[in-house]
Structures are given as C-alpha cells and as structure tokens.
Amino acid sequence: MGIISFNEIASSENAARKYFLGFCWKNHQRYCPRCRERKLYKVLDGKRRCARCHYTFHDFSQRFIRGCGFTFQQWLWFLKLFELNVHNQQIANQLKVSYATVLKAKDVLRRAILAQAPDAAEYYELGGWPGPGRPRPEDQPVDSPVFGIMEFNGFILCDVLPHLDPESLFHFRLNFRLAMTCLGQVVYTAPYQQYFMLVCCGPSFAPIQHLTHKDGRLPADSHEFWGNAKQHLQRMRGVVPAHFPLYLKEWELRHNYRDQSLVPILASALCGFVPQPPAAGEYPNPDRH
Ligand SMILES: [Zn+2]
Structure with missing residues (x-):
C-alpha cells in the first residue's frame, strides 16, 4: 500500500474505522466472541x-486492536511507521503519545502477529501470554521456547519445538557435536533435522557464553533471514527471553512479506480475537528442565 492509497483510509477516523472493520467479520457475519452464537x-x-x-459486545470487542488506547487513525499511522521500521521515539513524537504507549502498542501488535501462527497454541501452553484482556500466566518460564527455523519455497517458518529445551541443546552439542554459537542470551545452532538452525534465548545458556561458546561461523550466518534478525538483535542490545518469540515472529513476517505492504497484513492480525489461554491449572510447571 503506497502512501496515496494509505492517505485515503487514514484521512478520517471514520474511514480508518471502516478499514479495520473490513477485517473483523467474514462476509459481514457477526457472531458472539464468547460462544460463537x-x-x-x-x-x-x-x-x-x-x-x-x-x-454484550461491539465489533472490536475481544480483539487485539482494543489492547491499547489508540484511535483507529492512530493505529493506522502506527502500522505505517512500524512497517517503515521508524524508531520508537520518532513514532512517539509523530503520534504525540508517550514512549511507553509506543512500547505497549508494539507488544500488542507482536502478540497479534504471533496469534496468527499455526503453532500459537503450543506457545501459550509453554506459558506465553496471549495478550490484552487475558490472565497472565503466574510464572513465566526462565528461557524462551526452543524454535526450529526452516525455509520452504522461500518462506521462513519458525516452529516452536515443545519437546526441546536448553538442556537438550547442550546434550546435542556434547553428544552429537551440534555446533552452536551465541549473541548475548540468544543461542543458535548448526542445521538439525529439517531446520537450518535451532534458536533459543535465556539465562540457562550463561555457561556456554563464558566457556568455549563459539563454534565458528554457522550456515545460519549466511542466511538473509538470520542476518537481518542479528542486526535487529544487535540494535536492541539484548532481549527479554519472554519477548524473544514475539520478535522472532515479527522477523518471520517481515521476511516472508518483504515485497508487500505490511499494513493490511498487520491490520488483519490486529483485528483478530485475543486467544484464550489454556484453562487455569493447565500451564505447565515453568521449570521444564
Ligand atoms: Zn455468546
């Protein structure tokens, strides 16, 4: 979407609202967000x-777009600035909102992106928080889940691998000489099964960061997807393990839609319902080791 057609939908609050509404109900068929009646x-x-x-609900109830106090026009401009990778402080200045609001909106948007992923349910079962309006898991896992990254017809897929954890990566390294290297708390490996790399983020990797931690250049280092991701990581100077999956899914989306406008894709994600977390008591013990 170029700036001219963008200008039309962003010209008024009403036009912006209509644009987002277009992503809410398939064939204008409304149903109850709670019970689908x-x-x-x-x-x-x-x-x-x-x-x-x-x-009782309105068209945007229970959707990600309600997760931040933006007007529809503000959301549209926010999506455009997000698409263009504008710095947080610049976004805050342009939208005349606080820096904290920009961070919150980015978190909501990334959770909306993640909710679209085929493996979102597995991520929630590992203790990931679905998003606004949903209870937060009582205990956050210390490390992020392990992801396997594969390429298929030029598309990148970042799969949650619930059966692996940092300990399994150490085991692969020790017993099967799976090469790995790190970037801060983020550890990634040589190809494994169908994946060109495994990646995880967390303090459990501290030992390898201080010992013989770098196994040289890995195939992932020459991959465009991971090259861009590493640049993001270096710019961020560290990432909270609980947020790592959100960034990964953002990079995946940016890579897969690098030749398209992200605004409609992001708008559609924002208009998705915030998923329900696994029922109370179903969150696993965060100490997965
Ligand atoms: Zn109902």
Whole structure:
C-alpha cells in the first residue's frame, strides 16, 4: 500500500474505522466472541447481545486492536511507521503519545502477529501470554521456547519445538557435536533435522557464553533471514527471553512479506480475537528442565 492509497483510509477516523472493520467479520457475519452464537440482538450504541450467553459486545470487542488506547487513525499511522521500521521515539513524537504507549502498542501488535501462527497454541501452553484482556500466566518460564527455523519455497517458518529445551541443546552439542554459537542470551545452532538452525534465548545458556561458546561461523550466518534478525538483535542490545518469540515472529513476517505492504497484513492480525489461554491449572510447571 503506497502512501496515496494509505492517505485515503487514514484521512478520517471514520474511514480508518471502516478499514479495520473490513477485517473483523467474514462476509459481514457477526457472531458472539464468547460462544460463537450467531443469534444476536441489537442494543444501544451499535452493540449486540448474544441470545445464548447474553454477552454484550461491539465489533472490536475481544480483539487485539482494543489492547491499547489508540484511535483507529492512530493505529493506522502506527502500522505505517512500524512497517517503515521508524524508531520508537520518532513514532512517539509523530503520534504525540508517550514512549511507553509506543512500547505497549508494539507488544500488542507482536502478540497479534504471533496469534496468527499455526503453532500459537503450543506457545501459550509453554506459558506465553496471549495478550490484552487475558490472565497472565503466574510464572513465566526462565528461557524462551526452543524454535526450529526452516525455509520452504522461500518462506521462513519458525516452529516452536515443545519437546526441546536448553538442556537438550547442550546434550546435542556434547553428544552429537551440534555446533552452536551465541549473541548475548540468544543461542543458535548448526542445521538439525529439517531446520537450518535451532534458536533459543535465556539465562540457562550463561555457561556456554563464558566457556568455549563459539563454534565458528554457522550456515545460519549466511542466511538473509538470520542476518537481518542479528542486526535487529544487535540494535536492541539484548532481549527479554519472554519477548524473544514475539520478535522472532515479527522477523518471520517481515521476511516472508518483504515485497508487500505490511499494513493490511498487520491490520488483519490486529483485528483478530485475543486467544484464550489454556484453562487455569493447565500451564505447565515453568521449570521444564
Ligand atoms: Zn455468546
């Protein structure tokens, strides 16, 4: 989407709202976000009430786009600036919002991107927080999940591998000489099975960061996807392990849609419902070792 057509949808709050609404209901078929019932009653202010569970909602209820106090116009401009990789402080200046608001909006957007991934449910089961309006897991795992990264027809796929953890990576290195290297708390490996690298982020890798930690140049280092990701990592000067999967999914999306406008893709993600976390008590013990 070029700046001219963008200008049309961003020209008024109403036009921006209509643009986002276009991503909300397939074929304009509304249903209850709680129980998916289609029989609804119209109530005041454009809201609807579910005939089955009596939940009252509007078109954007329970969606990521409600996770931050932006107007629809602000969200649109935010997506454009995000697409252009504008620095956080610049975004704050342009939108006349605080730096903290920009960070919050980015977190909401990244969680919306992650929610679209086929392996999102596995990520939530490992203790990842789905997003605004959902309870936060009581204990965050110390390390990020392990991801396997593969390329398929030019597309990058970052798969959560729930059966692996940092200890398994140490084991592969020790017993199968799987080469690995690190960038701060982020550790990545030589190819493994169908993946051209495994990657994980967390303090459990501290021992290899101080010992014989670098196994030289790995195949991933010459891959465009990982080359760009490393540049991001270096610019960020460190990443919180719990946030690492969010960045990974953002880089995956940027790589896979590098020739397209990201605004409609991001808008569609933002208009998705925030998934429910696994039912209470189903969060696994964060100490997965
Ligand atoms: Zn309902």
